Amino acid sequence: MTVSQFLVLGALLFSIGIYGxxxxxxxxxxLLSVELMLAAVNINMVVFGxxxxxxLLAGQVFALFVITxxxxxxxxxxxxxVLIFRNRSSANVDELDLMRW
Amino acid sequence: xNWGDWVSDANNIVFLVLALVMVAAAVRVVTSPNVIHAxxxxxxxxxxxxxxxxxxxxxxxxxxxxxxxxxxxxVLFLFGIMITRAPTGRDPVRLDHARRWPAAVVALxxxxxxxxxxxxxxxxxxxxxxVSRSADLGEVLFDRYVIPFEAVSFVLLAALIGGIVLARKDxxx
Amino acid sequence: MTNVLIAYAEEGAHEVAGLVDGGILAQYAWLIxxxxxxxxxxxxFVGKRLPMKGWELAEASMLFVAVYGVALLVTNASNxxxxxxxxxxxxxxxxxxxxxxVVDGLSIMMYTVVGVVGxxxxxxxxxxxxxxxxxxxxxxAFTMFAGAMLVLVSSANMIQLIVGWELVGxxxxxxxxxxxxxxxxxAAATKAFLTNKIADVGLFVGVIIIAVTVGSFRFDAILQxxxxxxxxxxxxxxxxxxxxxxGAMGKSAQFPFHVWLPDAMAGPTPVSSLMHAATxxxxxxYLLGRMFPLFQTDGFATDVKAIILVVGAVTxxxxxxxxxxxxxxxxxxxxxTLSQLGYMTVAMGAGAYTAGLFHLxxxxxxxxxxxxxxxxxxxxxxxxxxxxxxxxxxxxxxxFRTFVIGSLALAGVFPLAGFWSKDEILxxxxxxxxxxxxxxxxxxxxxAIAGAFVTAFYMARAVYLTFFGEYKGHAQPHESPKVxxxxxxxxxxLSIVAGFANVPGLYGGFTEWLAARPFVMGDHHFESxxxxxxxxxxxxxxxGIVAGTLLWRRDAATQRDRDxxxxxxxxxxxxxxxxxxxxxxxxxxxxxxxxxxxFVDWTNTTIIDAVVNAFGGVARVLSRVVYGGIDQRGxxxxxxxxxxxxxxxxxxxxxxTTGRMQQYAGALFAGAVLLVLGFLIFT
Numbered sequence: 001m002t003v004s005q006f007l008v009l010g011a012l013l014f015s016i017g018i019y020g021x022x023x024x025x026x027x028x029x030x031l032l033s034v035e036l037m038l039a040a041v042n043i044n045m046v047v048f049g050x051x052x053x054x055x056l057l058a059g060q061v062f063a064l065f066v067i068t069x070x071x072x073x074x075x076x077x078x079x080x081x082v083l084i085f086r087n088r089s090s091a092n093v094d095e096l097d098l099m100r101w
Numbered sequence: 102x103n104w105g106d107w108v109s110d111a112n113n114i115v116f117l118v119l120a121l122v123m124v125a126a127a128v129r130v131v132t133s134p135n136v137i138h139a140x141x142x143x144x145x146x147x148x149x150x151x152x153x154x155x156x157x158x159x160x161x162x163x164x165x166x167x168x169x170x171x172x173x174x175x176v177l178f179l180f181g182i183m184i185t186r187a188p189t190g191r192d193p194v195r196l197d198h199a200r201r202w203p204a205a206v207v208a209l210x211x212x213x214x215x216x217x218x219x220x221x222x223x224x225x226x227x228x229x230x231x232v233s234r235s236a237d238l239g240e241v242l243f244d245r246y247v248i249p250f251e252a253v254s255f256v257l258l259a260a261l262i263g264g265i266v267l268a269r270k271d272x273x274x
Numbered sequence: 275m276t277n278v279l280i281a282y283a284e285e286g287a288h289e290v291a292g293l294v295d296g297g298i299l300a301q302y303a304w305l306i307x308x309x310x311x312x313x314x315x316x317x318x319f320v321g322k323r324l325p326m327k328g329w330e331l332a333e334a335s336m337l338f339v340a341v342y343g344v345a346l347l348v349t350n351a352s353n354x355x356x357x358x359x360x361x362x363x364x365x366x367x368x369x370x371x372x373x374x375x376v377v378d379g380l381s382i383m384m385y386t387v388v389g390v391v392g393x394x395x396x397x398x399x400x401x402x403x404x405x406x407x408x409x410x411x412x413x414x415a416f417t418m419f420a421g422a423m424l425v426l427v428s429s430a431n432m433i434q435l436i437v438g439w440e441l442v443g444x445x446x447x448x449x450x451x452x453x454x455x456x457x458x459x460x461a462a463a464t465k466a467f468l469t470n471k472i473a474d475v476g477l478f479v480g481v482i483i484i485a486v487t488v489g490s491f492r493f494d495a496i497l498q499x500x501x502x503x504x505x506x507x508x509x510x511x512x513x514x515x516x517x518x519x520x521g522a523m524g525k526s527a528q529f530p531f532h533v534w535l536p537d538a539m540a541g542p543t544p545v546s547s548l549m550h551a552a553t554x555x556x557x558x559x560y561l562l563g564r565m566f567p568l569f570q571t572d573g574f575a576t577d578v579k580a581i582i583l584v585v586g587a588v589t590x591x592x593x594x595x596x597x598x599x600x601x602x603x604x605x606x607x608x609x610x611t612l613s614q615l616g617y618m619t620v621a622m623g624a625g626a627y628t629a630g631l632f633h634l635x636x637x638x639x640x641x642x643x644x645x646x647x648x649x650x651x652x653x654x655x656x657x658x659x660x661x662x663x664x665x666x667x668x669x670x671x672x673x674f675r676t677f678v679i680g681s682l683a684l685a686g687v688f689p690l691a692g693f694w695s696k697d698e699i700l701x702x703x704x705x706x707x708x709x710x711x712x713x714x715x716x717x718x719x720x721x722a723i724a725g726a727f728v729t730a731f732y733m734a735r736a737v738y739l740t741f742f743g744e745y746k747g748h749a750q751p752h753e754s755p756k757v758x759x760x761x762x763x764x765x766x767x768l769s770i771v772a773g774f775a776n777v778p779g780l781y782g783g784f785t786e787w788l789a790a791r792p793f794v795m796g797d798h799h800f801e802s803x804x805x806x807x808x809x810x811x812x813x814x815x816x817x818g819i820v821a822g823t824l825l826w827r828r829d830a831a832t833q834r835d836r837d838x839x840x841x842x843x844x845x846x847x848x849x850x851x852x853x854x855x856x857x858x859x860x861x862x863x864x865x866x867x868x869x870x871x872x873f874v875d876w877t878n879t880t881i882i883d884a885v886v887n888a889f890g891g892v893a894r895v896l897s898r899v900v901y902g903g904i905d906q907r908g909x910x911x912x913x914x915x916x917x918x919x920x921x922x923x924x925x926x927x928x929x930x931t932t933g934r935m936q937q938y939a940g941a942l943f944a945g946a947v948l949l950v951l952g953f954l955i956f957t
Contacts, residue, residue, distance in 0.1 A: 001112050003226045006153070007219040009120050013127050013146070015212035020131030022204030022940045023197045028181050029136065030936070032143055035174065036127055039150050042166070050157045051228050057238050060159045061246050067162075067169050068253050072260035074174050078181040079267035091185040093935055094198075100933030198936075207940055210947045218954065 006047040013040035027081045027091045031074065038070045112156060112230065119156075123149035132197075140178050144171050158232035293356035293790060299346055300357035300377040306342055306385055307375070307428050307438075310335040310421035314414050321410040329400050332413040336396045336420060340389030346382045351783060354379065354790030358494060360430050368489065374430030376493070379790035380563055380631070384427035387635060390768070391552045391642045392420050394761035398646050399544035401757040402653060412452060412542070419445030423553050427560060431491040432481045435561070439477065439525065442554050443470050449549065450541040462537035469534040473524020477561075480517030483510050493564060497793045500567045500574055508573045515568055515575025518561065519582055526558030526615050529589040533855055535612055539604040543649030546604060551611050551645050552638035559615070562622045563631050570625055570796040580714055582623030587718045590616030592852065594728040598735070599848045602658045603648045606736050610684065611641055613725060617699055620718055625710070626702030627797040628776070628785050633699055635784070636691035636772050640683035643765035647677040650758055651740060654751040660739040661834070662747035669751045672759045674741045676766040681737050683769040685730040685815050688808075694773035696726065697811055701778075701804045702797075726811055727818045734822020743829050779803045 013036060020033025042063045049059015085091050107113050126145035133139040147170050154163035198204075242250055296303075313335035321328025349355060360374030375381075399416070403409055422445055426438025444467075451463035485491050487507050488499045499507045507514075522528075527535040538550050549555070562569065562582075569575045569582075590613050597609035614637050621630030650673045651666060652658055667674040683690035686697070700722055707715035745751065753759065776784035778800035785799055825836055840846075850856065 001110065001116060001156070001228050001230065002107075002223070003228045004220050004223045005113070005116060005120075006157075006228070007223065008216050009123070009153075011212050011215040011219065012124060014215070015208040016124070016127040016131055018211055018943055019204050019208035022207065022936050022943075023131065023201050025198060026136065026185075028178065028185060029139055031181075032139060032178060033131055035143060035170075035178075036130055036146060039147055039170075042162075043150055043153060046154055046157050046159050046162060047228060050159070050230065051226065053229070053231070056245055057233055057241050060162050060233065060238060061242060061249075063154075063159070063162045064165060064242075065249060065253055067166060069256060071169055071174055072256050074177055075260045075264045076267070078177060079264040081181060082184050082268050085185040096935065097933030099931070101928045101931045204940060207944045207947070211943060214947050214950055214954075218950075 003047060003051050006043060010040045010043040010047070013037075013043070025092055025094055027084070027093050027096075028078070030093060031077050031081070035070060035074065038066060042066055115156065116153070119149050119152050123153075136182055137179070140175060140182065143178075144175050147171050147175075156230055157228070158230045160232065161235040161238050293792070294353045296346075296349065296355035296357040296377050299342075299349055300355055301359070303342075303346070303357070303377045303428065304359075304375045306339055307421055307424035309338050310417050310424060314417040314421060317410060317414040317417060321414060326400070328410040328413050329396075332417045333393070333396050333400070335417055336389060336392045339385065339420070339424065340393045343382065343385035343387075343389040346377065347386050347787065350379060350382050350787050350790055354786065355382065356790055356792050358430050358792075360492070369485065369491065371433055372431055372492070373434060374492075375428040376430045377428075378792070379786075379788040380560070381427055382790075383631065383635060383784075383788060384560060385424065387556075387638045388420060388423055388427070388553050391638050391765070392548060394765050395544050395548040395552075395642065395646065398547075398649070398758050398761040399542075401755050402544055402649055403542065406542075408452065412449070415445055415448045415452075416545070416548075419449065419549060419554070423557070426557055430493060432485065432493070432496075433491050435564075436477065436481065439474070439521075439557065442549075442557065443467060443474075443525075446470075446538070446549055446554060449545040450538050452542055452545070453540070456540075459540040462534075462540040466534040466538050469531055470524045473521055473531050475521075476517045476519070476524070477521025480514045480521060483514040483517065487514075494792060496565075497567050500571050501793055503573065511568060511574035512577055515565075515578040516581065518565060518568075519578055519585075522558030522561050523585065524558070525561075526555050526619065527589075527612055528558070528585050528615065528619055529592060530854060532589060532593060532612050533851075533858060536605050536608045536851070539602070539608050543604070543645055543652060546608070547642045547645035547649070550608070551641040555611065555615060556618070556634045556638070559618045559622065559630060559634055562619075563627060566622075566627045566795050566797075567793050569622070570627070576710070579623045579625060582619055583714060583718050584623075586616045586619030586621075586623050587721045588616075589613070590620060590725045591721050591728070594725050594732065596848050596851055597732040598728070599845060601661055603651065603660050603663070603736060603740060604645070604658055606660075606732060607641070607644055607648055610644075610729065610732065613729060614641065614684070617696065617722065617725070620722060621699045621702055624699075624703045624706035624715055624718070625797055626699060626706070627795040628788055628799065629695070629698040629702040629797075631788055632776050632784055633695040635775075636683070636695040636769070639765055639772050640680045640690075640692060640769040643676060643762060643769055644680040644684065646758070646762055646765065647673050647680060650754040650762065651677075651751075653754060653758075654749070655747050656749050657747060660736065663740045663745070664743045664747070664833070665741070665745040666751055667741040669745075670741075670753045672753060672762060676759075676762040677741070678737060679766045679769055681733040683773075685733050685819065686726055686811060687815060687819075688812060689770075689773065691769050691771070691773035693808075693812075694776060697804070697808050698776065698778070698800070700807050700811055701800060704804075704807060705798055705800075723810060723814055727814045730815045730818025731822050734819050735826050738822065738826035738828075739833060742827055743833055746834075777803070 017033045017035075017037030017040060020036060021030055024030050024033060045059045045063040045066065047059070049057060049062070052059075081091055084096065088095065108117075123146050126142045126149065129142040130139050130146060133142060147166060151163040151166045151171075154160070154166065313331045317328040317331050321331065324330060346355065355377055356379075357377040358374060360372040362370055362372050364371040396413075396416070399413070403412055406412060419442060422438050422441030424438075426435055426442060429435040429438055447463045447467040450466055451460050453459050454463075481491070484496055484507070487510050488496050488504070490496070496507075500511075524531045535550060535555065539546055541550075567574075569579055593609045593612035593616065597606050597613070600606045600609065614633070618630045618633050618637070621633060651663060651670065654670060654673075655663055655666075657663070679690070683692040686692040700719065703715055703719045703722060707713075707719055774781065775787075776782060779802040782799065789795065826833060828836070847853070
């Protein structure tokens with residue numbers, strides 16, 4: 001197994017996540033795409049950790065932390081989306097443009 | 102190395118299968134018109150990444166990912182979809198923007214850049230899938246990385262409280 | 275000591291030895307012109323508030339000048355002073371403009387004359403001008419005149435002389451026009467000023483010629499050039515001397531520039547006395563005296579003397595005749611002054627430096643006296659005309675006595691002052707006739723003797739018409755107050771004794787005083803008294819007095835008849851003053867006022883104004899182009915474009931803030947990718 005193959009896969013997943021973030025109109029789906037990007041990052045972390053043969057297992061530890069923070073972020077993000085939905089009865093991000101000119 | 106040599110390694114075949122599944126699932130996440138399908142495809146993608154972790158010997162991370170991500174986060178997503186009454190099932194309203202090509206360009210550009218740089222730098226460097234013991238991970242987590250560990254626990258606490266505060270109904274005056 | 279002076283002079287040396295520098299008196303002699311000028315400023319600023327309305331300051335300045343002048347005279351009498359000091363004021367190219375003062379025999383004589391006669395006249399004027407609405411201003415102008423005259427006679431260079439010359443002309447204008455409410459007086463003042471100004475062209479031309487040739491304005495430099503026989507100066511000397519004489523003719527009212535003096539009698543009598551008898555009109559004679567070596571030294575301007583002789587003789591006789599037909603007493607005295615100035619000019623023309631200036635000296639006293647007496651009479655009778663006077667010797671005794679003394683002195687009766695000075699002039703002309711003057715001088719001698727007859731004749735007429743017979747007027751004549759009569763007495767005394775300053779053969783004091791100059795004047799000094807000529811002169815004068823007595827010492831009715839008698843051809847000619855004034859008016863002034871003035875106006879409006887307007891028009895067009903084309907369309911457009919562009923860029927960029935999160939995210943990712951690419955490619 002080469003390092004590159006894992007990293008290329010991670011890059012691919014990341015790019016697909018970007019596409020999703022930019023394209024989806026529902027806020028929840030945008031958050032979903034962000035999760036995809038974070039998963040790609042996790043792959044990169046672990047591969048790097050395995051590549052350098054780290055005794056301290058820094059890559060894996062990093063991946064753990066990313067998972068944890070992602071969980072926390074999803075919790076908060078969904079709370080916010082729920083709030084917005086309550087106020088506007090819509091989760092469409094195109095309608096969230098109050099900060100416009 | 103060439104394709105023949107690469108494929109001769111059994112690990113790489115497994116890898117290839119997993120990769121294809123994951124990519125397909127990811128594409129379905131971002132393009133599926135059905136919201137529930139998108140969430141469930143995420144589950145598949147995450148499961149695939151857990152398999153990759155196992156290949157690389159990071160067992161603990163893999164099972165944590167399954168537990169936390171697939172078990173909790175995706176369930177949370179489904180709850181969120183329900184509460185926000187996202188259009189479940191087929192819906193005449195489009196879920197995507199009308200103009201999708203700028204996003205495609207950006208995504209493509211990102212992929213090309215990263216992939217090129219990576220391949221240019223790493224080339225054929227191999228990676229060992231040495232299995233790492235969970236005990237070692239635990240030790241190092243509470244020894245070397247104890248401060249980030251505690252910090253992350255605070256993050257979780259903050260997220261917990263914040264979530265409750267944000268999402269509760271306004272208290273009666 | 276002083277006889278040595280004359281000895282040196284006669285030996286043909288050009289410079290006089292044995293002169294002293296005058297010490298402190300000479301060093302501070304610059305005060306003499308300055309004190310009256312300072313007094314003038316003080317009178318102008320504070321005069322009205324003083325108890326005597328500024329007269330004190332004027333009188334004090336004149337007293338100062340008189341005392342200083344006499345002190346210098348006394349010092350000069352014992353040791354001849356010759357002193358000159360100058361301060362440089364400016365420099366133009368190689369010409370230096372200086373302010374200086376000269377203390378030598380000639381200047382000292384003039385200081386004394388101006389000071390003493392001025393003192394008498396100023397005292398008199400206090401009474402004469404009493405109640406005048408412009409009392410203070412009168413004395414301010416009068417003091418300015420005194421200061422200016424002293425500047426003139428103390429000047430060490432020609433520029434300063436011109437300054438003094440013009441200032442006395444200004445003072446004359448101001449004072450003649452003192453009663454300016456009457457338009458005729460303004461006309462008289464203007465006539466005096468303009469006539470002088472026309473003659474001044476000659477003065478300026480002469481000064482310029484000499485200064486350019488010699489390279490300096492200073493008198494001592496010029497006279498040194500004459501003494502050295504400078505050939506460049508010798509070549510131009512005739513024209514320079516003639517030009518200078520023309521300038522002198524204006525100020526000293528020689529024919530044909532004499533026309534302003536009779537009209538100047540419109541001014542107050544003190545003015546007529548001091549300015550137009552004693553001092554200002556003598557400035558021309560003074561100039562000739564100052565520049566005398568130019569006219570006297572062989573090879574220079576000696577040919578001009580013939581012209582001077584002729585002009586002086588004509589003036590002498592012609593104006594004397596006109597005095598015979600005047601009814602206004604001041605006009606009689608004015609024409610008499612003209613005639614006496616003619617005598618002084620004749621003396622200068624005959625090369626008699628001392629005689630001419632001696633007559634100036636004595637004439638100042640008795641003519642000044644006569645004018646003051648006339649003023650006293652006019653003041654009492656309120657009329658200038660002798661036909662309104664008569665029999666005043668009983669009511670105005672002191673005026674009568676001093677007037678008679680003055681008349682006798684003027685006529686030249688022994689032993690009064692005029693006798694000695696006029697006799698010296700006759701003797702000098704006779705000497706010149708036997709020398710370089712030739713037949714011309716002989717003819718002039720005859721004219722001068724005839725003039726003496728005429729002088730005696732018209733003065734006798736004046737005396738009898740005014741003081742004898744019955745009073746023909748309508749006022750209540752009375753003697754003038756003491757402030758007016760005391761100066762009369764003082765000048766009368768001087769008219770008696772002044773002549774003894776120069777008795778040929780006995781006492782040559784005046785000659786020595788005048789000779790105290792750095793250069794020899796070269797005029798002839800008489801060793802003994804010329805009894806023959808004196809006898810002829812006296813006979814002629816007595817004949818004139820007798821004729822006058824016979825004709826005019828009558829009762830009022832006969833006087834009136836005699837006065838009305840008109841000699842057919844002679845009377846109109848004389849009463850119209852030979853029609854000269856009419857000629858000037860119609861032949862000179864009217865053409866200038868009419869066609870020439872209109873032509874100049876046309877030139878100004880059509881040509882000069884057109885040029886100026888063209889420049890203005892061009893400027894306007896140019897400014898319109900710059901404003902419209904360059905400023906409005908070019909510069910303003912550019913600046914407005916910048917401002918507008920900035921605004922529009924802002925407008926455009928504003929639309930990027932859509933508020934849509936996904937667009938921001940897209941931009942973020944795209945930017946990051948580009949940055950990375952940039953790093954990769956360029957490093």
